[in-house]
Structure formats: C-alpha cells, structure tokens
Amino acid sequence: MWEIIQESLPQLLAAGFKYTIPLALISFFFGLIIALVTALIRLSRQHGLFMLLKWLAQFYVWLFRSTPLLVQLFIVFFGLPYLRIKGVLPHGIKLEPFTAGIITFSLNTGAYASETIRAAISAVPSGQWEAGAAIGMTRLQVLWRIIIPQALRIALPPLSNSFISLVKDTSLAASITIMEMFEVSQQIAAANYQPLLMYTLVALIYAVFTTVLSGIQHYLEKRLGSQIRVS
C-alpha cells in the first residue's frame, strides 16, 4: 500500500498545485470583483439606466444560484461552441478547458459572494452614511472610506466559507477535461484498481489544502482587520 501511495502522491500533488489551487485562487479573485460590482449595482439608487443594470444583476445572481454548478460547467464548455450566430459567431464560442473553468467558477462564486457583500454593506448602520455625508463627503467617498471597510469585516467570515467551498468544487472541473487532482486520481484508480485508496487519498489532500488555505485566509483576515484599523 505504501508503494502505491508513494507512487501516486506526487502526481496528485502536482495536479493540485498546477490546477486545483490556481483554479480556486484565480476564480475567487475574479469572483470577488464581480461580487462587489454586482452588490453595488443592486444597492444603487433606482433610476434610469440603473434600473436595467439592476435587473441584469438580479437576473445573473438568480441564474447562477438556481442552477447546478456542474450543469453550468457543461453549458460553458460543451454548450457554447454550438452558440452559432450567422455573421457574428459562425463557429460558436470555443474555450480552453481551464478558461471555461475559471469563467464558470468566477461567475458562480461571484453570484453567491455578491449576496454576502450586499448583506454586509446593508448591515453597516445608516448613521455611518449620514455621518459621512454630514462632513461633506460624496456618496462615493463615504462608500469607499467609511462603508466598505466596515462591510468587509462583516463579510470576511462568510466569504471565507465560500472560498473553502470553491476549493472543493474545483473537483467538478474533472468533468470538463481539466487534469486537476480528482481527474488524476480517477485515472490512477482506473489503472491500479485501487479506488478506495485513491479516492481516500485525494479526499485527504483536499482536506489538507482547505485547512492550509483557510489558515492563510484567517491570517489575512486578521491582517486586513488591523490594516483597516491603522489607516
């Protein structure tokens, strides 16, 4: 048994560092940007063009929260090449597996995280908006300097949860031919007929990854917290 582990562990770890972790980190980064923009649109005052943007933002959040992630991956990777529009898109949208993965995971995380951020911004007492306005700050200044720093602190624990989910969800990328850890473990299991051992091993590696990553996140949380205090 040790031999099998010794043989397969390096392959699994290599796949983890090459695909699983980059997928999670890059998607979370873009997901957060998407989430912040979406949350701000949804919280904006209602008039004119903003109504359309608000409706779009709401539709996007609904779409990605109400459909399975696996299905979303399939649509983006296997489905979009068939989105052919004469003159505009004659060959459909063909994406590299990794790109399709990043796009889907970012959009999916963004939809969930936008609700977290929206709730966090709403949770900052309205007196803070008034206090900022009363010293003559613009709405944007109040938002960036007063509201968002406080909202981030409120949002950090739930965002950290989303991140851990994302790390585990990257295993779904196996289904769109990305050679991430779970895909590699399946291939090894198929070759050496040790599915119990292989899948337990890969499960343990996920556990180690999420534990270490959430440890880092925890450290960043503290640092960000203290930075906010100092600034």
Place this chain on the structure above:
Amino acid sequence: MKLTQINKVYGKKHVLKDVTLEIPAGKITVMVGPSGSGKSTILRSLNLLVTPESGQYDFNGHQIDFSQKISSKEKLAIRRETGMVFQDYNLFPHKTVLNNVIEGPTQVLKMGRKQASELARELLTKVGMADYSDVYPNELSGGQAQRVAIARALAMKPQYLLLDEPTSALDPELELSVLKVLLRLAREKQSMVLVTHNMAFAKQIADKIVFIEEGQVLYDGGPEEFFSQNNPNDRIKNFIASMTMENLS
C-alpha cells in the same frame, strides 16, 4: 440661516407644516418640543440630510427652492458649511479618534495630513480629549465619544454647528462633560442650533428658543419669556412643567 414655509411629508404623515424660521449667526438657537414633533427633521433639513418637499432655504449665499431638484454640488457645499452632531455619535469605528477628526479636512477640504492633524489636536484639546488621539471609538465612554464627534464636526470649521439631541443617550454625569464643551463654544460665539430635552440647559445656553409641536412653530423668541411663569401659552407651560418635573404629584 432662514427657512421659509417648508413642508415635509413622510408617506401620509405631514411632519412639517409651513415652518418658517430664522436662525441668527453667532447665537445659540435651541429647539424644544415633544418627541416626534419635527425638531430633528427641521435640523436635518438645515444640512440637507432631509429634503423637504417645498419651501425656501437661504443660507450663506445659497438660495434653495425645495420644490426644485438640488444639485449635489450645492448639497455638498452646504454640508461643508455646517457641522452635525448626532444623538448616537456615529463615529467611524474603524478609525482612531484622530483619524475620525481629520477625515473631513483631508478628504473634503483636501488639507494636508500634517496640517489637519495639528488642527485635530487643537480641537481635541478643546473638548478635553487630547489624550485619546490613538484610541478607537469602541474604547470611549458615551460622553467621550460625543466630545470627539463635536471635534469632528468643528474640524470642518462650520458656520453653524447642528446638534441633534447630543446628550439624550448619556447619563447625567457624562452629559455634564458634553454640556460644558457646548457652553465653551457658545462663549466663543460659535453659531449653534441645538435640539434638546434638557430644559435647565436650554434655559442657560439659549439666545433664542423655538418650540415645535406637530410640525408647527408654536413659539419663537427669547428664553426669558419662554420660561416665564407668565407665558400666556398653556401648552408650553405644561410642557416645561412636565420636562422639569415641577408638579409630579
């Protein structure tokens, strides 16, 4: 500062009815009246945290017609020339006392950090909070927090300081520490509009008293006549009596 015939409606509630009010510079105007009478709404109209539906507002060369849309430039200008102190302080919890005070000068007036810090220390000394520059608001008592909030408002060098029940959330001893600061500002001829339930303090500090009830001005004049036993208005006499607990039994 002058409000002419302003009206404010919240839903079906007509909270301000044709309020006309002059607020002299260099004086202390105290607004009193029962809860929900519209005093705070008037105060908030003065720095446009609340915008009435109709009426005129003249202040420092700004002429505002509330029935027209107010440009955000004008709004910001008026807020820059007024300072607001809230009942529940509303200090920025993620900033130190010093950073709370310099936020307006550095961000709005674009003053350098060094110059703003000097100004802030001066103001914090004035309100007796000089030793707390690097402390965060959650470590302050209510009275201390409110004094920092006063320094924060003064840092914008406002023409008028607006105070919305600044001591209502404080116990009597802490209240005194804030009232002393306000008295000192009054002696320096800082123009102030104060909404309060503290009649003893109103009597002592006011140059002018405005009594508001149900969105209307029932009294507008000097404090002597207002607090006099011969005030012809029974409603006001009853109000004062109940606020000072004169005839409890």
